[in-house]
Amino acid sequence: MIKLNNVQKIYDNNKQRVTALKNINLEIKSGEIYGIIGYSGAGKSTLIRLINMLENPTAGEIWVNGQRMDRLNNEKLRLARQKIGMIFQNFNLLSSRTVRQNIAFPLEIAGYPKEKIDKRVSELIKLVGLTERADAYPSELSGGQKQRVGIARALANNPEVLLSDEATSALDPKTTESILNLLWEINRKFGITIILITHEMHVIKKICHRVAVIDGGEIVEEGPVTEVFGNPKKEITKEFVKQVPVLSGND
Amino acid sequence: MLEYRELTQLLEATIETLYMLGLSGLLTVILGIPLGIMLFLTDKGQLLENSTLNRIIGLIVNVFRSIPFIILIVLIMPLTRVIVGTTIGPTAATVPLIIGATPFFARLVETALREVNKGVVEAAISMGANVFQIIWKVYLPEALPSILSGITVTLVALIGYSAMAGVVGGGGLGNMAIVYGYQMYNTPVMLSTTFVILLLVIFIQFLGDFLARKIDKK
Ligand SMILES: Nc1ncnc2c1ncn2[C@@H]1O[C@H](COP(=O)(O)OP(=O)(O)O)[C@@H](O)[C@H]1O
Ligand SMILES: [Mg+2]
Numbered sequence: 484m485i486k487l488n489n490v491q492k493i494y495d496n497n498k499q500r501v502t503a504l505k506n507i508n509l510e511i512k513s514g515e516i517y518g519i520i521g522y523s524g525a526g527k528s529t530l531i532r533l534i535n536m537l538e539n540p541t542a543g544e545i546w547v548n549g550q551r552m553d554r555l556n557n558e559k560l561r562l563a564r565q566k567i568g569m570i571f572q573n574f575n576l577l578s579s580r581t582v583r584q585n586i587a588f589p590l591e592i593a594g595y596p597k598e599k600i601d602k603r604v605s606e607l608i609k610l611v612g613l614t615e616r617a618d619a620y621p622s623e624l625s626g627g628q629k630q631r632v633g634i635a636r637a638l639a640n641n642p643e644v645l646l647s648d649e650a651t652s653a654l655d656p657k658t659t660e661s662i663l664n665l666l667w668e669i670n671r672k673f674g675i676t677i678i679l680i681t682h683e684m685h686v687i688k689k690i691c692h693r694v695a696v697i698d699g700g701e702i703v704e705e706g707p708v709t710e711v712f713g714n715p716k717k718e719i720t721k722e723f724v725k726q727v728p729v730l731s732g733n734d
Numbered sequence: 735m736l737e738y739r740e741l742t743q744l745l746e747a748t749i750e751t752l753y754m755l756g757l758s759g760l761l762t763v764i765l766g767i768p769l770g771i772m773l774f775l776t777d778k779g780q781l782l783e784n785s786t787l788n789r790i791i792g793l794i795v796n797v798f799r800s801i802p803f804i805i806l807i808v809l810i811m812p813l814t815r816v817i818v819g820t821t822i823g824p825t826a827a828t829v830p831l832i833i834g835a836t837p838f839f840a841r842l843v844e845t846a847l848r849e850v851n852k853g854v855v856e857a858a859i860s861m862g863a864n865v866f867q868i869i870w871k872v873y874l875p876e877a878l879p880s881i882l883s884g885i886t887v888t889l890v891a892l893i894g895y896s897a898m899a900g901v902v903g904g905g906g907l908g909n910m911a912i913v914y915g916y917q918m919y920n921t922p923v924m925l926s927t928t929f930v931i932l933l934l935v936i937f938i939q940f941l942g943d944f945l946a947r948k949i950d951k952k
Pocket of ligand 2: 527529
């Protein structure tokens with residue numbers, strides 16, 4: 484379970500102060516796919532990056548599986564992060580490593596022996612359907628294939644949580660569809676909690692159980708997807724509902 | 735044309751130059767990579783941010799980079815004598831060569847590291863990597879093609895420096911060009927030493943470019 488209590492985040496460079504998150508309270512159950520939707524600059528990335536402490540909260544508490552993340556020392560935080568996978572809009576693969584070596588990376592970090600790494604990597608390559616491309620470099624892959632590598636890499640250490648920061652935003656509709664299907668399958672098969680942020684309504688509609696709408700650093704509406712979008716209360720939620728579905732259901 | 739005696743001399747001088755280049759190049763790389771890493775990582779917003787340390791290292795690097803090489807050789811002669819026992823000959827020449835080239839190369843390493851995709855570093859942090867793992871498994875392999883180009887540029891600069899070192903008794907091709915070519919009005923010696931230096935530069939540049947292209951998977 485993930486819990487954020489009264490979380491606030493202010494970016495304070497010596498030039499300017501930006502209040503990115505005002506007062507966030509959030510509870511995400513184990514095994515659910517939780518969507519966070521909002522416009523650019525709303526604070527989505529900040530919110531998701533607080534969960535694995537890529538950003539420090541200015542105030543409040545962050546709990547992941549009973550651990551108070553913002554109170555861990557460096558060593559404990561590194562161990563906790565090994566159980567929280569993350570995927571990115573720009574994939575962030577190592578350009579100097581092949582598909583296989585990229586997926587092996589988090590296992591090397593965690594210090595597994597080579598035979599174990601090889602075995603696990605082969606499993607993962609199969610899971611994401613990249614057996615044919617195992618020895619290719621990222622520069623030789625399509626966007627969808629790169630994100631599959633990103634997903635395999637994020638799953639390598641058997642995480643309990645998967646964080647997805649606009650993971651399909653750089654992809655075309657059809658590829659987006661296949662990546663969302665893969666995430667959905669992973670959630671069902673392994674029961675991994677997925678937190679997914681996006682500015683696209685159809686992504687939420689397709690795979691999320693619950694959703695939070697974030698605007699100006701605040702959660703303005705929250706609940707099961709069907710309820711929030713079936714009966715939108717806030718203006719911004721209504722705007723998202725009005726977004727025409729980009730995908731037809733024929734592939 | 736060169737006489738037989740001059741030819742063997744040219745060969746000896748070439749070997750001396752290669753020796754100076756090899757030894758000083760190797761040590762410059764060994765010293766310059768950690769120095770470049772420190773310059774980069776202690777900078778603002780980086781993993782080991784430390785503005786005091788960053789300013790100290792940066793100052794030392796800049797001071798040594800701005801001293802003209804020919805003056806550096808003379809300035810550090812006492813140090814050379816302590817390390818090598820003499821200030822004459824190719825081994826003695828490597829001391830100023832290393833001290834002159836290391837700050838230059840360290841800046842190139844720093845630039846190469848700065849070009850590494852921040853998102854990839856962030857991904858590694860999100861996977862629980864420690865600083866050592868991030869340097870060893872992310873920064874260095876990702877920056878390797880650029881670092882290799884930096885090594886090439888540094889070696890070419892070292893050829894120039896080593897010719898200068900030759901002038902003040904370092905031996906090698908520079909020494910031969912000045913002592914036997916220029917001072918004894920021997921044009922063939924002058925031209926042939928220049929030609930060998932030119933060949934060396936072209937060869938190193940070619941090899942460096944080839945290797946950098948080969949390992950670059952971007
Ligand atoms: N490192 C940072 N320093 C200063 N301001 C930042 C930083 N990261 C984000 N911000 C600001 O915080 C706000 C929220 O940003 P972000 O969480 O990236 O929004 P979103 O992901 O919803 O587009 C924006 O105003 C952004 O400019
Ligand atoms: Mg964002």
